[in-house]
Amino acid sequence: MNIEKVIEDTVNRTVLKLKMAGLMKDDRKSAFQKTEELLKNYKAFKISDQPYTQKLINKIDEAMNTIKDDAYYDVITLYYFDGCTREEVAEDYDTTVTTISRNKTRLVNKLKVALFSDDVIYELFL
Numbered sequence: 001m002n003i004e005k006v007i008e009d010t011v012n013r014t015v016l017k018l019k020m021a022g023l024m025k026d027d028r029k030s031a032f033q034k035t036e037e038l039l040k041n042y043k044a045f046k047i048s049d050q051p052y053t054q055k056l057i058n059k060i061d062e063a064m065n066t067i068k069d070d071a072y073y074d075v076i077t078l079y080y081f082d083g084c085t086r087e088e089v090a091e092d093y094d095t096t097v098t099t100i101s102r103n104k105t106r107l108v109n110k111l112k113v114a115l116f117s118d119d120v121i122y123e124l125f126l
Helices: 003-020 031-040 042-046 051-065 073-081 086-093 097-115 117-125
Strands: none
Touching (some): 031 051, 042 051, 073 097, 086 097
16 A cells, blocks of 8 residues: 555544544644644543543643643643733743744644644645
């Protein structure tokens, strides 16, 4: 089986699972956008006792563990989980909003690989 077929099959299965879970309302969302959506909804997921949601929480937690040693790790938790603005996070870090935005984007890019690796691969081939 050639690599393009494997990628296409994997992406199609992943997209189908995301659609069934209600996580993909728009097929044109990038892996980055989907990662941000998951992070924004993390607190709501935490109160659910549905088996799929629990698996999703575990997946997010695993992804978060990959960046836990980063100096800007708390940017993700403050911005997405606690609802702080970039300005508030910048004040907390005693730095600029630009620095916070740059590091938030960098960390979300790392998380998207852990959460949506099939989509990232697919995006590389587009």
